[in-house]
Amino acid sequence: MKETLLKMLLTAGDDFVSGEKISQAIGCSRTAVWKHIEELRKSGYEVEAVQRKGYRIVKRPDQIKPHDIQVVLETERFGREITYLESTASTQTVALKLAQEGAKEGHIVLANEQTSGKGRMGRGWYSPPGSSISMSIIFRPQLPPQKAPQLTLLTAVAIVRAIKETTGLDSDIKWPNDLLIDGKKIVGILTEMQADQDSVHSVIQGIGINVNHQEEAFAEEIRKIATSLAIKKGEPIQRAPLIAAILKNIELFYDLYLQHGFSRIKPLWEAHAISIGKRIRARMLNDVKFGVAKGITDDGVLLLEDDDGKLHSIYSADIEIDQ
Amino acid sequence: MKETLLKMLLTAGDDFVSGEKISQAIGCSRTAVWKHIEELRKSGYEVEAVQRKGYRIVKRPDQIKPHDIQVVLETERFGREITYLESTASTQTVALKLAQEGAKEGHIVLANEQTSGKGRMGRGWYSPPGSSISMSIIFRPQLPPQKAPQLTLLTAVAIVRAIKETTGLDSDIKWPNDLLIDGKKIVGILTEMQADQDSVHSVIQGIGINVNHQEEAFAEEIRKIATSLAIKKGEPIQRAPLIAAILKNIELFYDLYLQHGFSRIKPLWEAHAISIGKRIRARMLNDVKFGVAKGITDDGVLLLEDDDGKLHSIYSADIEIDQ
Structure with missing residues (x-):
């Protein structure tokens, strides 16, 4: 109910949606609509209400709860199941457990805060609450294990596209799994897999993005090598639409890959690779x-x-x- | 104590070991020695006792409990930690759990019976109680995931050698992971791994061997494609020395591989490959x-x-x- 209401308001953009239209769409009284609007306000949305015109959203909170993603999601499989955690040690660990319990391809784990995010080679990944994207995606491709690293390259291309679409910013890929803007790190991808000699059982891909970090958020020595989308753009970035854009591009490139192989991905990757x-x-x-x-x-x-x-x-x- | 006694008797082979020598070696009374001998008998060993000569083992039970393996084991790492189960669904599942809990390289899981053994491509593996070897081995190589399938080939070579050493039988390798004698399957190897894009975290290798199966033990349609070492040799085969020989050869080839790479293993594999x-x-x-x-x-x-x-x-x- 809340999701339908939110979707109507978001789709309308700057236009007002009348209380009557809403009450018809979700099949409840005008008073109930008003109650739902109050709920939206409590969860951080600024909603303008004007008599005879109706309601419109003036400002969205930068939240990444399942409904925040799903109201703007354009995929068929990726992100249709979301496990959201306000804070967790590592979304990779949670996703691996879900995969072992049989979670489907496209199931994602999102955390607003990661307290011990995993990077490559046993390193850590810094993801402070509220300003990062910390996401793990479950893939179940029928692939020989030798080919699984191709998925890291595929996801790198998908994220470059998603960042461009939602922020206009250009980013570069540094082999194998870093995205940089002006030489500074903005995205890390960690691909973990379970496989036997014939086939991959599951691939868990962890994506860490510096979105709304301020300069001061980075430690002195990190500031030289890392930056955030907000710093580069000069304004805060909404995380939910970026996540939705990433999932859309991953689904797009993944389907292309499964159907036509890596030859369709490789030139795209090379076009964005700086090294x-x-x-x-x-x-x-x-x-x-x-x-x-x-x-x-x-x-x-x-x-x-x-x-x-x-x-x-x-x-x-x-x-x-x-x- | 029991292990020292058993080792002394096994090392002596057909020779007698005097009660005095034993009581000195393990630092206990002659009466205590006699009690230990009684224990050995209860666990299935036939021990001959002759006055003034001492004791000797006439017949070993075909057991594969940790001490049965370890008294004949010549390795430094592989098989030094053994998790033994009288019956389990799959040694792979147990070993994977142990690996996730931090079990070291060389730790093995052995079961006297596997009730739902795993084969390649989601198939089953038949391992009746007492007559099979069902073993899973934990490896922790610092290898890129693309190279992990090489370990299947390495283990195939090691098992061919171990079978030859302990039974005199020649076996062939059918790519990627079957060992055959006269065209019939005798060994299956399942290699499962956990990895990220940079490195393998752990490899769990499952080894299933038809050792003492009689013809009747195989279902009609399986009899055409599978056989056992005992059928081919025409006599029962002791499993513990075979397991120890496999572990010895795996350690040998694995160390060679880690130091000099796959180029040392490939020609050996090719020499035994029938395809x-x-x-x-x-x-x-x-x-x-x-x-x-x-x-x-x-x-x-x-x-x-x-x-x-x-x-x-x-x-x-x-x-x-x-x-």
């Missing part, structure tokens, strides 16, 4: 290699050509671009 | 391909050359060899 063609430094666990990033393979492996012209396959590394 | 160089039929989920199996890639992918000379990468399939 390709440049001199890079690849820091691996026990080694550092210098050379030119030539491209990626169909399995998402980075190809680096060293100064002797020898080609190396980089499976896992931190990449720095030589200036 | 390579032959015309095969690869049944995939949505497709069947015919052609000649040319070899495997470094990621364990099977290369099939069709009649037009086109090379196909086979990630997951059932292979039949054209006769």
